[in-house]
Amino acid sequence: MSNEVAIGIAGLVVLLAAFLTGIEIGFAMAIIGFLGFGYIVSTEAALNILARDIMEVFSSYGYTMIPLFVLMGQLAHHARISRKLYDTADKFVGHVPGGLAMATVLGAVVFKMLCGSAVATAATFASIAVPEMRKYQYNDKLSAGIVASVGGLGCLIPPSVSLIIYGLIVEESIGRLFLAGIIPGLILALFFAVIIFAWCRINPNIGPKGVKSTWEERWRSLPVVIWPVLIFAVVLGGLIKGFFTPTESASIGAFAVFLFSVLRKDMGFKEIVRSIADSFRTSIMLFMIIAGSTVFGHFLIVTKIPLIAADWVAGLALPRFLIVILILLIYQLGGSFMDDLAFMVLATPIFFPIIVKLGYDPIWFGIMIGINLIIGVVIPPVAGNVFAVRTVTGLPFGVIYSGVYPFLIAMVICGILIFIFPQIALFLPKILMG
Secondary structure: OOHHHHHHHHHHHHHHHHHHOOOOHHHHHHHHHHHHHHHHOOHHHHHHHHHHHHHHHHHOOHHHHHHHHHHHHHHHHHOOHHHHHHHHHHHHHOOOOOHHHHHHHHHHHHHOOOOOOHHHHHHHHHHHHHHHHHHOOOOHHHHHHHHHHHHHHHHOOOOOHHHHHHHHHHOOOHHHHHHHHHHHHHHHHHHHHHHHHHHHHHOHHHOOOOOOOOHHHHHHHOHHHHHHHHHHHHHHHHHHOOOOOHHHHHHHHHHHHHHHHHHOOOOOHHHHHHHHHHHHHHHHHHHHHHHHHHHHHHHHHHHOHHHHHHHHHHOOOOOHHHHHHHHHHHHHHHHHHOOHHHHHHHHHHHHHHHHHHOOOOHHHHHHHHHHHHHHHOOOOOOOHHHHHHHHHHOOOHHHHHHHHHHHHHHHHHHHHHHHHOOHHHHHHHHHHHO
16 A cells, blocks of 8 residues: 555545534545645645645636525525415315325426425425424324435435535536436435325324315415425526526526515515525535535545546446446445535545446436435434434424435335436436436
């Protein structure tokens, strides 16, 4: 083992230890990457790399779509759109066994058209759906499990922040990635609903029936669904038809949510300020993860670990599909010890060339990573959605995890389906964008 490789391995161990102490992962990667690069090359070179990488990330035009899409989601959240979407879904399916849990899935699917954050969606619906389900004596396992799980739909259903970052890393079309995520996301939502139905059939007490609404009440509640879907159609349609760039589509989406919310008097000045402040916090966190992983990535490059790892994986005497499964397992394992999005940013430049060399479609691989992220945000030890639900509801981790496991089955089955039948993800991009 060369000296550089040993230093690289030591850097990875220190990074893991730093994460376990609670330090922000973006800062940890930047600091350790800077120190490691400086030790191997020189302090002056490390200072240049640190300044250049951070400056390039924070000043990149391509990344400007991230805070705009985040702002769109925050505006939708503070305008209480999620509450109204949940109420509408409840009027249609709340009266069936497990109906309130199904309403959570339906509401989250529409809300995901405006909000690309998995954790934000989980926290939002934890505050809305869990109290409502408790009122109708739903078991906490079902209520907590479904709100933690539906948040992950944002890793597939556009505008997905994780798909945006993946597309920027590998220089693939954001529009194609957005289209590719729609059908897998809807399939996963359908699987969630099937699991809720089956669970409540086996044990009716876990999700009792709610109040049945009249058809007049249902029709009156529908307008609140129309304009989020309309905004989604304009943002995505304009993007795939080339009427505007991803950044322009994000700005149009954010402005449309703002305009509709203000005109409908769903949001005042305080909510607007809070939306902007929350967007700043989330965006800076994402930018710091990207910048920190870039610095750390340059450190790994001079250690030659990525080249060694890539050559080792590519040189395995295995069928190509087993190599891809191994790579996806590495993503899952890495995301178990650090933030899943941070590991994606760190690992994708290493493994993406192997995927291309093996002849797999980059868009399909992006969706497979998205499904990996959905699984990663609900399984221990690092499970962002579970932590969010725990913070909002105060429920024990054991209760939340026991509720998540049935829905984890759906995530795995969905991943297997997309793996075996890539055209499920590639159908819409091929039809609509050629």
